[in-house]
Amino acid sequence: MSACGGHVFSEVRGTLVSRISLGTGAAWLEIRLPGPIPPVRAGQFALLSLPEVCDPLLGRPLAVARAQEDRVSFLCRRAGRGSGLLADLIPGQSVDLRLPLGRPVEVPQDRPVWFLGGSVGAAPLLMAPVPPGFRGWVLGFRDASWGPALEHLRGLLAGLPLTVVCDDGSLGPKGNAVSALGERVRPGDCVVACGPEGMLQALRDLSRAGGFQAILGLERRMACGFGGCLGCRITRRDGTSARVCVDGPFFDGEELGDDVFA
Numbered sequence: 001m002s003a004c005g006g007h008v009f010s011e012v013r014g015t016l017v018s019r020i021s022l023g024t025g026a027a028w029l030e031i032r033l034p035g036p037i038p039p040v041r042a043g044q045f046a047l048l049s050l051p052e053v054c055d056p057l058l059g060r061p062l063a064v065a066r067a068q069e070d071r072v073s074f075l076c077r078r079a080g081r082g083s084g085l086l087a088d089l090i091p092g093q094s095v096d097l098r099l100p101l102g103r104p105v106e107v108p109q110d111r112p113v114w115f116l117g118g119s120v121g122a123a124p125l126l127m128a129p130v131p132p133g134f135r136g137w138v139l140g141f142r143d144a145s146w147g148p149a150l151e152h153l154r155g156l157l158a159g160l161p162l163t164v165v166c167d168d169g170s171l172g173p174k175g176n177a178v179s180a181l182g183e184r185v186r187p188g189d190c191v192v193a194c195g196p197e198g199m200l201q202a203l204r205d206l207s208r209a210g211g212f213q214a215i216l217g218l219e220r221r222m223a224c225g226f227g228g229c230l231g232c233r234i235t236r237r238d239g240t241s242a243r244v245c246v247d248g249p250f251f252d253g254e255e256l257g258d259d260v261f262a
Contacts, residue, residue: 009226010037011098013051016089017071022149026120027087030066030073031095040067042128043105043217043250047098047225048074048086056082061222061245063124063194064100072099075123075149101225105215105250107131108190114138116181116203118195119146122153124217124249125192135184136161140177140199144170178202187211192250201261204253214253218260220244234260 018030047059060082066073078087089095105128107113112133115125118140137157141150143166150164150171164172165180173180178199185191187210193203194217207214220232225245232244235257242248 008038009098009101011096012037014072014095014097016091016093016095019089019091020152022075022152023145023147024078025145026075026077026149027089028065028073028152029076029086029089030071031097033070033072033097035070038100040064040072040100040127041104042107042126043124044100044102045124045225045249046072046074046101047222049082049096050085050089051094051096053085056080058082058221058223059096059098059225060086061101061219061225062086063217065123065126067127072097075120075126077120098225101245102249103247105192105217107192107215108213109133111213112186112189114181114185114189114191116140116177116191116193116195116199117153118177118193118199119149121193121195121199121217124194126156128192130160134160135189136163138163138165138177138181138184140164140180140195141166141171143168147171176202178206182206182210185210185212189213190215193217194250197261200253204256204261207253215250216253216256217250218244218248220249 014031014033017032020028045063049059062074065075076087078084113131115137165175166172190213192215200216223229227243227246
């Protein structure tokens with residue numbers, strides 16, 4: 001185990017034991033670890049890299065979607081070379097991990113709560129305990145290519161209230177996740193969300209107009225994951241700085257500066 005700035009994490013080499021292809025855009029990866037790691041909670045993430053690959057040089061931050069005994073699982077979206085290499089892994093291959101990183105998401109227990117996910121943005125919240133005032137999940141997808149990912153998530157969320165919308169109407173009612181949420185959320189509610197930056201910005205703006213709380217999971221490029229490189233620094237509304245990797249990745253939308261989504 002290692003520690004930096006009070007954050008305890010492990011650097012381990014795991015083995016991919018299962019890969020489920022979720023269409024052309026994503027994969028579900030299950031990795032076996034060689035021993036115990038610090039406890040992982042919803043909202044935390046890992047940096048993943050391949051031991052014998054130097055291009056890309058940096059690891060890729062992925063939310064921990066499941067953590068059980070000696071296994072961790074990730075929902076990986078194919079976005080570039082690094083994530084593409086991870087999404088194409090085959091069982092038996094080695095993966096280097098640094099985890100757990102970031103702060104767990106704090107879900108309010110005293111008010112109605114919604115979870116909002118833009119496709120793979122659902123991953124950080126899959127381990128979150130269902131709060132007493134839980135109202136349901138809202139998931140948004142772009143088109144039919146995300147059908148396998150949707151079905152996988154349906155299985156993981158079985159028994160929970162779920163609303164699905166799709167940009168082109170192929171996987172559910174036509175529309176976007178923020179608009180669907182806006183028809184349901186009420187002043188005083190809380191929405192915990194992760195997904196594309198445009199979705200988070202729209203939700204932040206809607207929360208300010210609608211009088212509800214928005215807790216937003218941010219994505220940033222990261223080199224270290226423990227605050228040393230300052231590559232993921234953002235500006236709060238009060239002018240102070242925060243690092244997504246150690247102060248987040250989830251932030252109250254009210255504390256984010258207007259240039260965070262610029």
